[in-house]
Amino acid sequence: MRDAPGVGLAAPQIGLALQLAVIEDREELLKGLDPETLAERDRKAVPFTVIFNPVISLDGPPIEFFEGCLSLTGLTAIVPRATRVRVECLDHRAEPVVIEAAGWHARILQHEIDHLLGTLYTDRMLPRSLMTADNLARHWKDKSIAEVRRLLTC
Numbered sequence: 001m002r003d004a005p006g007v008g009l010a011a012p013q014i015g016l017a018l019q020l021a022v023i024e025d026r027e028e029l030l031k032g033l034d035p036e037t038l039a040e041r042d043r044k045a046v047p048f049t050v051i052f053n054p055v056i057s058l059d060g061p062p063i064e065f066f067e068g069c070l071s072l073t074g075l076t077a078i079v080p081r082a083t084r085v086r087v088e089c090l091d092h093r094a095e096p097v098v099i100e101a102a103g104w105h106a107r108i109l110q111h112e113i114d115h116l117l118g119t120l121y122t123d124r125m126l127p128r129s130l131m132t133a134d135n136l137a138r139h140w141k142d143k144s145i146a147e148v149r150r151l152l153t154c
Contacts, residue, residue, distance in 0.1 A: 006070045010115030021112035024048040042103025054089035058082035077125035081107045
């Protein structure tokens with residue numbers, strides 16, 4: 001996960017049939033992003049967290065952003081996700097915990113828990129929005145999600 005670099009990894013991604021995932025959005029990954037982008041995504045550093053047997057509750061209106069995955073390296077698509085979540089799970093010590101998250105933290109949790117349920121972001125993406133990360137960086141990165149959405153549905 002760290003070498004990729006990524007912000008989460010679920011056990012099924014590495015061939016383990018466990019309801020287990022890890023997430024971490026390190027401060028160093030945020031340094032290259034402009035403050036406007038961080039604010040728009042409500043993205044802050046997230047400490048290394050283990051979630052085991054999670055049960056997720058979604059809250060808040062969905063918001064759309066480009067999302068990628070270590071299982072589909074080099075690709076990205078627009079994915080709607082709830083703005084807030086509540087996750088009841090066990091931590092790395094098998095102690096029950098409740099995680100209440102918003103913004104990008106909530107998105108990461110939804111993405112990783114989807115893996116545990118056999119769902120990829122491509123199952124939730126907006127049709128016609130799948131593209132290479134290189135294509136996004138070259139042609140679309142300066143456009144708003146609303147503008148990209150409009151142009152892709154013309």
